[in-house]
Amino acid sequence: MATPPPAATASALPKSGAVSKGYNFASTWEQSAPLTEQQKAAIAALSHAVAERPFPPNLEKSSGKDEGLAVPEKESALEEAGAIDAVLVNTHQFYKWFSELESAMKSETEEKYRLYENTLQERVNTCDVILKQVDDTLSLFEELQSLHSSVATKTKTLHDACDQLLVEKQRLIEFAEALRSRLNYFDELENVSSSFYSQNMNIGNEQFLPLLKRLDDCISYVENNPQYAESAVYLVKFRQLQSRALGMIRSHVLSILKGASSQVQAAIRSSDSGKNIVTEGVEASLIYVRFKAAASELKPILGEIESRSSRKEYAQILSECHSLFCEQRLYLVRGMVQQRILEFARKEALPSLTRSGCAYLMEACQFEHQLFAHFFPASAADVSSMAPLMDPLCTYLYDTLRPRLIYEGNIDSLCELVDILKVEVLGEQLSRRGESVAGLRPILQRILADVHERLAFCARTHIREEIANFRPSVEDLDYPGKLERPVDMSSSATGW
Secondary structure, eight states: OOOOHHHHHHHOOOHHHHHHHHHHHHHHHHSSSOOOHHHHHHHHHHHHSSSSSSOOHHHHHHOOOOTTTOOOOHHHHHHHHHHHHHOOOOHHHHHHHHHHHHHHHHHHHHHHHHHHHHHHHHHHHHHHHHHHHHHHHHHHHHHHHHHHHHHHHHHHHHHHHHHHHHHHHHHHHHHHHHHHHHHHHHHHHHHHHHHHSSSTTTTSSSHHHHHHHHHHHHHHHHHOOOTSSHHHHHHHHHHHHHHHHHHHHHHHHHHHHHHHHHHHHHHHHOOOGGGGGTTOOOOOOIIIHHHHHTTTTTTHHHHHHHHTTTTTHHHHHHHHHHHHHHHHHHHHHHHHHHHHHHEEEEEEHHHHEEEEEEEEHHHHHHHHHHHHHHHHTTTTGGGGGHHHHHHHHHHHHHHHHHHHHHHHOOHHHHHHHHIIIIIIIIIIHHHHHGGGGGHHHHHHHHHHHHHHHHHHHHHHHIIIIIIIIIIOOOHHOOTTTTHHHHHHHHHHHTTT
């Protein structure tokens, strides 16, 4: 049975999708770009020229060799030679020859398709291998995707854990910083102790005041946080250092004030004016200006003490500094004030002595108050701060006036003293000079009270002796002669 030619088999196959698509594309192209008659004639000529395909030249040389046919060339040549050389004697030989020829042709055709089948099978096997590899690759991709998802989940978990750790780290850092800021106050004990006990540490050192401020901050912090462990022990140690520092301040203030007093006394002794310093105006230059210049280095440290006077320890050391200042000032001025008041007492009567003594004392107290305000500006308004200085100075005037008041029996003089003290001194001068002489008010009021007491005593004595026990004499009862005699005497005196 003859096998249909490949061309017929191929034509019997249905058109593939690609051919159909190509045909549709060609049809669309033909409609969109029609050919001219000349172009159509040229195409027809070309179609006619290629309509008959010539027999392949290789088949002319070897009938058993075709494209894709794997029959050996020697065998084909022998068969062709046998076919050509065969002598057909009878019908049996013809059929035999034809059968052999048909078998050879069938074998050649089957061999070609068998080789094609084998090639296709190899391609199918290759595709199966590729598909298997693709499936394996997809499986690997799925596994990789699963691993990626697992890694992503673990990475996200790790990131969340890292974020949580960062938050925890920041919280711990803040806690450590807060703890360190609190522990710094306790750690300062060693630093402050070594600084205060250093040989180079003194009041003039520029690190003294900052160190003292740091010590105060530590004491305040430990006092406000007694719940901390060993806070009481640290507080005791801090207070010991503070007491040492305040003791250094007190010694320094006393040393400077004594040095200033010594300089002023040396200047007074070397002055040519001697005891006339006050009258010549040298008193202000020596006792006040020189003292202010000599003790100027105290102003910063005294200002620091005043700024912290709200604390009990500094209020106490400030009060001690006030006392030291007043003692040194009293040591300088008491001799001059006492001498001047004694001079007034020797030269003037009681009313004039009272007026001059009060005026001089107010002037001296005003100068002292200005000097005190220079060193203690925040304490100048407190009258009691200068009491250790003002009270002794006022006592000199009081001790001078009181003996003379006791022996003063003239009511008119006592009334004049009351007027001087109440109107001139307390009412006018004291009010005009303000707070600088406010410290004199208690002693002046005490003198006024003594004058009132003496005046009341003299008035009662006068009433008792001159009024209650009055005994008129003959001259007192000589009326109207007693009244006429002064008129006659005045007329004779004028020459009428």
